[in-house]
Amino acid sequence: TFTFALMVGLSVGDTTLGTLIANLGYDKTVMPNPVFIGDTLRAETEVVELRPSKSRPGAGIVTFRHRMLNQRDEVVCECLRSALVKGSLA
Secondary structure, eight states: OHHHHHHHHHHHHHHTTTTEEEEEEEEEEEOOSOOOTTOOOEEEEEEEEEEEOSSSTTEEEEEEEEEEEOTTOOEEEEEEEEEEEESOOO
C-alpha cells in the first residue's frame, strides 16, 4: 500500500493541487511487479476521461491513469482515479 500511496501522492502536485473538490474513487488497481529495497521509482499520469459534473455547475470529473515504474521501466503499480475538480471542462 505504500507504493500505491506514493504514486498517488507524487501525482497531486501536477494533477489536482488547488483544484480538487473530492476524490471520487480508485479503480482497477494492480501491482504487477514487486518493489525492492534500492529501486528507483517514478510516477506518470495520463488523463483518460473528462466530463462535466451533472450536479455541480462549474466543476467536472476527471479520470486519471496513474502508473508507477521502476528503473527498468516495469510497472509496479497502476490505477484509475476519478476526481471532482473545480473549473469548466468545456
